[in-house]
Amino acid sequence: MSNTSNSSGLNAEELRSGLAAIAATNGIRRWDLGAACSTDISVQVDRGEPKQMKGAQRSSITVRVWNDAGLVGVTSTSDLSEAGLERALTGAKEASSFGNADDIPAFSPLATAPLASLDQPLHQPQGILRLLDTLKAAEQELLSRHDAIGTVPYNGLAERSSERIYLNSDGACRQQQLSTASVYLYARAEETGRKPRSAGAVRLAYGAADLDVAGCINEAAERTISHLNYAPIETGRYTCVFSSEAFLDLIGAFSSLFNARAVLDGVSLSNRDSLGTALAVPFLDIHDNGLHPGNIGASAFDGEGTPTQRLALLEGGVLRSFLHSEATARAFGTTPTGHAGMGAKVSVGPDWFEIGATPGSGGGQAGLDRFKAGEPIVWIDSLSALHAGVKASQGSFSLPFDGWLIRNGEPRSIEAATVAGDIRQVLQAIVGFEGEAKITPDGLCPMVWVEGLSITGEA
Amino acid sequence: MPCGAPHSPASSRVIAIAPPEPGALDQRWSHALEDLLACGRGAGADLVEVFLERTDHLGVLAEQDTITSVTPAFGMGAGIRVFLGHRDGFVSTNDLSPAGLRRALEQALGMLGLAPNAHANTGFEGLPALRDFASMKGDWLQRCPQLQEATTRLLEGTDQLQQHGNHLQVRRGSYARDWQEVLVAASDGTFGRDIRLHQSVGLNVLAADGDHRAGVGRRYGTSDQPDDLRRWDAGASAAEVCASAGTMLYADYVEAGQMPAVLANRFGGVIFHEACGHLLETTQVERGTTPFAERVGEAIAHEAVTAIDEGLTGGAFGSLSMDDEGMEAQRTVLIQNGVLQRFISDRAGERRTGHARTGSGRRQGHTFAAASRMRNTYIDAGPHTPEQLIASVDKGLYCKSMGGGSVGPTGQFNFAVEEAYLIENGQLTKPVKGATLIGEAKEVMPRISMCANDLELAAGFCGSVSGSIFVTVGQPHIKVDSITVGGR
Structure with a gap:
């Protein structure tokens, strides 16, 4: 990573000099810019045949302009020509007339601070024909795992090379190049006289050659096959065991709890006085750590150029910090945390969660094993429809899920069900953790036991 | 027409960078597009399609009594798609220079193992005269409210919320204007141009009183009506949102279980959209993920149900003059009195499944x-009144306002209910919250047993394989004899 580009589609110095000239011509003295470009290729297959192959070259910029009254305007465009840059700058200047005088973003004080060194090897793309061969073989292997698996209707293998830049008129210059690859396989299985079932898996890596395709096949097959023997579940309250992925999804959906922007906007369940209060059981830690080596594609800096960092959100169940942009940090009298987007009103969001037991706390009930429980256990493998079923500002959720009911150590897939509750109650009803923390695309988390959740089934 | 011959008339033509003025994607592109199409056909492609686009977006957010965000954005780009048999290669680019477009085409050809051949007989006779659906739309962008007017209208909206609501912790208004100019050319002789304009305005509130909280939002949207924001009745919208928030603030959580449900009109149509509409898209037939693939001519729903998908209703969010493959919009009867009539199909769907576009x-x-x-997808009106549907239920749920939903690869759907009431002995009683309706299309469609006579449409957004698009959902009040209600 460096502050200059010499091998890719974006040239920071050219962008800077071009913008500076246009800004000077238009009487703009203060500006900043976020730019990104990427080249993607991807393939999909259908029962041994290539289905769709895609390629994309994308570029985009967002510029912010501070007018003479100090108000901020923003404009985005995919047109990186000189005319496009000029239109973007002048558009942002026009929009600045409508800037919010009560909430004016400034340059991050950390926009020139040193960045963490990330181990992100750049890989050359394999090319679409090799991707196609790999995916066809993967599909064939998955189809061969069980007679009931008839198709893999959702599948894809993709490579991406990307670059992003942050510049500002005070001289900040951030630049990061990245290569990533991903594979996903979602199989559909159906046995005679029974309903179709589906499950899948996804893997990420810095290059296609490093993708754990075999692991993806194994996980997709095991999950799909495990749902063939299903039964309805009776509606009631159950102790639930969330998979790492499911619990991370749930915490992510309620991340406004930790979001200073949401607090200031009045749409978080937290408020300014919440820091230091207990939100969860005393043995739960949640950190946001975009720098974790398991976070494939981590960004070294946020939309305002602030370095990414590891941040304690909950320690011992107590709320320790909020996620901040420059503006929210200023409002709270603290420093930005590296979680900002870019805009006239700057968004704030999490990077990558680390969830687990508080060191020295014992981690709740010891020795939890869902297969040795004395009561029926609902094992929630994946949650669906979070966009519709989560009311983040109210704390409530009602979500369909895939999972199993475990009785006497025997798991049986649940035909169709929803899990409902309140996130505040969930955080206080955690019994403990099972197994080692697992790295997923959204974070690091063990399986989490929560008691007394409401399950609606069709029995 | 040869391709890539260094001195041919075709290759000497310049593919121009899109001019910046509105209406600039027009017939002046014809020669450049013919070059690309001929090149693709000469390489051996069955069909080549070029989609050019220019966009202009404006987003405005008002919170309480302040404009907190103004987000203009503009862009341009091309998508080039090449078909060979059932396969296709697709490449998109922001680079509309001659070299950029040529590179994208060659990449798409390469995906199918094809390469330009300067000496091949292309079999491509050139493009016909442009079908210009945009000829009367050139001033739409200028006729839309400018920033000052848009911000003023939004602040009227948040002020109306304050006047109509109680216990409001957050008041928000948002406005989005999306202008899009497209030019579509294909080697089968398609050559069309259109301008689309979508505007929507939304009001949201968060009401809070002690531990009680209720978040309610509504969004209103139209297409191709530059004056829409000026005509918006901010007071009526605010009154509707605040009434719902006031009701739901103290509502109890719904009790889970199987029960009959009456779903209100307008956005209640999301149940058909999610439960059945997606399964009638040929993308689902291609994937083998619809239970209805072989059932054209068979009953898949209760005989009370007739369902339609069309792009013709004036001003509706999902209406269009031509689709993104250059074909004029149609009215497609999907289900007639419970019997499946046909699928929703595109160019790839027609090639791969045989269902006509x-x-x-x-x-x-x-x-x-x-x-x-x-x-615009909706269940057609029936003979009953909404009151008759409610009166027919002893104990069940009335879903007055629906949230979003989704459908999975096995046909299982779900959607959230924003505002609901219990039905007891044929009467609406207390409000309840936290309900999620889940089920499978194959099982639920036969249970839609009554349709009322009050069909209305509502604007929405649909995210799927080709991105987020503007759609309309709709229905009259309908009764579902039994459905799973998730709750606490």
């Missing part, structure tokens, strides 16, 4: 290949 090839923009997608 219905003018439903749609995409969010140039970075997506078109796919078969819904437009």
